[in-house]
Amino acid sequence: MFRFDPYSPLVDADPFPFYKTLRDEHPCFWSEEAGMWVLSRYTDIVAAGNDWETYSSARGNLMTELPGRAGATLGTTDPPRHDRLRGLIQQAFMKRNMESMAEPIRNIARQCAADLQGKKQFEFIGDFSSKFTVRVLFAVLGLPLGDEQTVRDKAVMMVQSDAKTRAKGPEHIAAYNWMQEYAAKVIAERRANPTNDLISQFSMAEIDGDKLDEREVLLTTTTLIMAGIESLGGFMSMFALNMADFADARRQCVANPALLPDAIEESLRFNTSAQRFRRSLQKDVELHGQTMKAGDFVCMAYGSGNRDERQFANPDVYDISRKPRGHLGFGGGVHACLGTAIARLSVKVSFDELHKVIPEYRRVHDKLDWMPSSTFRSPLRLDLTNG
Amino acid sequence: MPHITYIEASGQTTTVALPEGWSLMQGATANGIDGILGECGGSCACATCHCYVEESRLGELPPPSENELAMLENVAAERRPGSRLACQIKATATLEGLIVTLPDVQE
Numbered sequence: 167m168f169r170f171d172p173y174s175p176l177v178d179a180d181p182f183p184f185y186k187t188l189r190d191e192h193p194c195f196w197s198e199e200a201g202m203w204v205l206s207r208y209t210d211i212v213a214a215g216n217d218w219e220t221y222s223s224a225r226g227n228l229m230t231e232l233p234g235r236a237g238a239t240l241g242t243t244d245p246p247r248h249d250r251l252r253g254l255i256q257q258a259f260m261k262r263n264m265e266s267m268a269e270p271i272r273n274i275a276r277q278c279a280a281d282l283q284g285k286k287q288f289e290f291i292g293d294f295s296s297k298f299t300v301r302v303l304f305a306v307l308g309l310p311l312g313d314e315q316t317v318r319d320k321a322v323m324m325v326q327s328d329a330k331t332r333a334k335g336p337e338h339i340a341a342y343n344w345m346q347e348y349a350a351k352v353i354a355e356r357r358a359n360p361t362n363d364l365i366s367q368f369s370m371a372e373i374d375g376d377k378l379d380e381r382e383v384l385l386t387t388t389t390l391i392m393a394g395i396e397s398l399g400g401f402m403s404m405f406a407l408n409m410a411d412f413a414d415a416r417r418q419c420v421a422n423p424a425l426l427p428d429a430i431e432e433s434l435r436f437n438t439s440a441q442r443f444r445r446s447l448q449k450d451v452e453l454h455g456q457t458m459k460a461g462d463f464v465c466m467a468y469g470s471g472n473r474d475e476r477q478f479a480n481p482d483v484y485d486i487s488r489k490p491r492g493h494l495g496f497g498g499g500v501h502a503c504l505g506t507a508i509a510r511l512s513v514k515v516s517f518d519e520l521h522k523v524i525p526e527y528r529r530v531h532d533k534l535d536w537m538p539s540s541t542f543r544s545p546l547r548l549d550l551t552n553g
Numbered sequence: 554m555p556h557i558t559y560i561e562a563s564g565q566t567t568t569v570a571l572p573e574g575w576s577l578m579q580g581a582t583a584n585g586i587d588g589i590l591g592e593c594g595g596s597c598a599c600a601t602c603h604c605y606v607e608e609s610r611l612g613e614l615p616p617p618s619e620n621e622l623a624m625l626e627n628v629a630a631e632r633r634p635g636s637r638l639a640c641q642i643k644a645t646a647t648l649e650g651l652i653v654t655l656p657d658v659q660e
Binding site: 208209212213216217249252253256259260261262477491492496497498499500501502503504506507510 | 572574575576579581582583585589590591592593594595596597598599618620627643
């Protein structure tokens with residue numbers, strides 16, 4: 167009998183064969199291990215994402231939710247409150263407001279790439295992407311320097327889950343609590359000495375005379391830090407993996423960096439790090455001969471929708487000329503990723519600079535160790551050769 | 554499923570049967586219609602799904618939100634009376650036969 171266990175190390179390592187069976191044979195599948203339904207076809211995922219009144223985010227959006235988080239962040243709030251909350255921070259993340267960050271981000275990328283000069287081999291995550299992402303986030307949010315490495319380590323730890331208990335373990339909860347305390351300190355500092363940064367604005371903002379409550383300020387800030395570091399870093403390691411594995415595509419991007427945005431879009435489709443998110447049903451839904459009950463949780467397997475042959479021709483081929491419009495690499499609808507503009511900019515600029523120092527690279531190990539996570543997918547380390 | 558017709562700047566015309574609840578932006582990006590980018594994924598944050606709705610039918614649509622109006626100030630092509638963001642228009646039965654024209658640039 168077919169099973170789909172998002173806590174299995176096999177799924178961490180390679181979910182795509184499971185997804186194909188799900189799409190073809192069980193498009194509305196009850197996963198006993200996850201205790202939720204799994205939607206795997208592109209159109210079903212898009213339709214569920216559009217119908218937020220039925221597929222609610224208010225009981226959490228991470229596959230394995232963190233305690234006390236649901237209902238207090240953008241991703242775990244439904245409209246209309248979601249839209250008001252998002253309106254407060256969206257401006258700061260819009261593309262045109264990100265343009266002023268292009269040069270500072272390039273400088274960070276240049277410094278991180280320069281550190282790799284002359285190395286015969288490097289570990290992409292430890293030696294490049296984690297240094298880069300944490301410094302970008304600190305620059306964007308105006309966070310005080312000094313704690314970068316700890317902040318990065320905690321952000322990566324809090325999104326993981328324990329494969330045996332199928333839940334957050336004490337080390338994940340401890341990282342989450344540490345991040346909340348860190349966010350609380352930053353918020354308090356900004357309220358005392360407000361500047362023109364996002365956290366100052368956000369922590370003091372009112373929407374329609376309705377102030378954000380403390381839990382919302384705290385957990386939204388915590389989530390922004392987590393997303394800014396872990397999600398960006400996770401995607402960068404997947405992009406590096408694709409550029410290492412598909413040497414022709416990389417050489418095209420090295421010869422013509424204007425192709426990097428196309429390669430980034432194809433990677434967001436092909437194997438983005440944000441593989442699965444969760445909703446809960448507000449009413450019974452009939453789909454593909456199954457009845458999902460009000461209150462049931464539903465997994466939207468974005469990574470599967472992105473490989474759905476009903477939507478993308480030759481979906482298992484990595485093709486940077488594809489221009490995969492409408493991919494689900496950033497989710498979609500009202501909850502589409504807030505950070506799309508800065509993520510695209512950061513990945514493009516960082517690889518442009520990396521490729522100037524190291525244009526040729528291959529992975530050292532055929533087999534990788536994957537992060538244990540029911541929501542995200544990225545390698546724990548990625549050793550690459552220079553040349 | 555209402556039928557929506559997209560006319561691209563090149564003149565290329567495509568009619569799509571759009572499931573109710575899908576946005577006009579999703580109808581375009583899921584069906585290979587090039588004139589819509591939809592960079593932000595439909596969260597009304599990028600203004601790259603700008604379209605011109607036939608003015609005679611504008612009144613049939615829910616009016617743009619404050620956020621959409623603010624984003625419409627950022628469109629790359631000329632803003633006209635029929636300008637809307639396609640991600641903010643959801644397909645409903647009443648939109649049967651709607652024609653939207655797409656601008657020549659989105660960014």
